[in-house]
Amino acid sequence: MTEAWGPDDDEPRKLAGPVRVRVPAKINLHLGVGPLRPDGFHELNTVYHAISLFDELTARQGDTLALTMEGEGAGTLALDESNLIIRAARALAAQTRVPAHARLHLRKSIPLAAGLAGGSADAAATLIACDLLWGTGLSRDELAEIGAELGSDVPFLLHGGTALGTGHGEAISPILARPTTWHWVLALAGGGLSTPEVYAKLDALRDSPFPPKAVAGADELMSALRQRDPAVLGAALGNDLQPAAIALRPELTAVLEAGAAAGAVTGLVSGSGPTCVFLATDANHAERVAAALNEAGVCREAVTARGPMPGARMT
Structure with missing residues (x-):
């Protein structure tokens, strides 16, 4: 013991x-x-x-x-x-x-x-x-x-x-939003991306003649979470690192397009990438989007997930 x-x-x-x-x-x-x-x-x-x-x-x-x-x-x-x-x-x-x-x-x-x-x-x-x-x-x-x-x-x-x-x-x-379960599809890539390289690429893009537009503040996103509406949340998602990740891995554009064609509410690159994340309206919708992405062959594997989850816990 x-x-x-x-x-x-x-x-x-x-x-x-x-x-x-x-x-x-x-x-x-x-x-x-x-x-x-x-x-x-x-x-x-x-x-x-x-x-x-x-x-x-x-x-x-x-x-x-x-x-x-x-x-x-x-x-x-x-x-x-x-x-x-x-x-x-x-x-x-x-x-x-x-x-x-x-x-x-x-x-x-x-x-x-x-x-x-x-x-x-x-x-x-x-x-x-x-x-x-x-x-x-x-x-x-x-x-x-x-x-x-x-x-x-x-x-x-x-x-x-x-x-x-x-x-x-x-x-x-x-x-502390009202209890809501959100449903997601993760398009997992065949290889990784170095986080420092993605940040360095973002710095380079921002120093270029045509810098990417920065995402708005987080207030809209936090308000969207309280409304419990996937369409509202989808419109508020944003990631400043997405242009840099796509510049390093141009094939991510095809993944995002395939998710949109599959009927996802919206999609974006997760963090520094290369995983792309798609919002679904419910669990069944998430399964359909994942199946379409797997059939399209644009990623190593598409899997469903839900959130939010508690942090590290004993099992």
């Missing part, structure tokens, strides 16, 4: 056997990108939305820190000190002054470099799992402070739901 404090718990709880944590992917319903800051980050104003595509991390007691994995990216994703899972475990251990000893296993369903924050999701899962495994007793907000040093999306994925992100995306304010 392992006795540990769970995040947001008032009393310690005893955990039998391994600790398993499931964490969702995210999409950006709104992503406004400001100029490059002196610290190397861009100022962001974004609305995060956690969706029902999950990675699962299992943590067991160990004499060293070791990581194994299966699923998306197996054989491709490095499992050494560069991996965000290892970095998250070491950051928590350093903060709480405990030995960084754990056997970690990742079951990965979120594609790599897809604009869905898969690496940040895995870091969030690691912080929760190792906190419980080691009994370090940090609150979710304290874990988010550690996570912010690992990736801008990590604090959101610890909390989940739908939230406004500011700063470089790490400052999270939950959006």
Whole structure:
């Protein structure tokens, strides 16, 4: 038996056997990108939305820190000190002054470099799992402070739901809209895009003679969420990184066109891409749009998802 404090718990709880944590992917319903800051980050104003595509991390007691994995990216994703899972475990251990000893296993369903924050999701899962495994007793907000040093999306994925992100995306304010389930179709690409390359391309496009038009502020999007109408929400979605992602991967235009032809409410590139996300009116509509995209052959696979989902949680 392992006795540990769970995040947001008032009393310690005893955990039998391994600790398993499931964490969702995210999409950006709104992503406004400001100029490059002196610290190397861009100022962001974004609305995060956690969706029902999950990675699962299992943590067991160990004499060293070791990581194994299966699923998306197996054989491709490095499992050494560069991996965000290892970095998250070491950051928590350093903060709480405990030995960084754990056997970690990742079951990965979120594609790599897809604009869905898969690496940040895995870091969030690691912080929760190792906190419980080691009994370090940090609150979710304290874990988010550690996570912010690992990736801008990590604090959101610890909390989940739908939230406004500011700063470089790490400052999270939950959006308390009426309970509504939104239905999505994800067009997964055959390869990834480097987030730094997409941001660099956006900077270059903005310095060109014909810069892309910036998206409006997030107020319209947040108002649309409260109206619970897919048509209203669809009209408010926007992503400043979309022109840069398309410039690097021109075939994304065909994906967006195929989604429109399939009857999606609207579509956009997710985050830094190359995943394209389409809004549907309901679950059945989402299934029809996904089937049409798969038949069109414009992406590796089209899958359905719903949101919002809670953040990293034990299973």
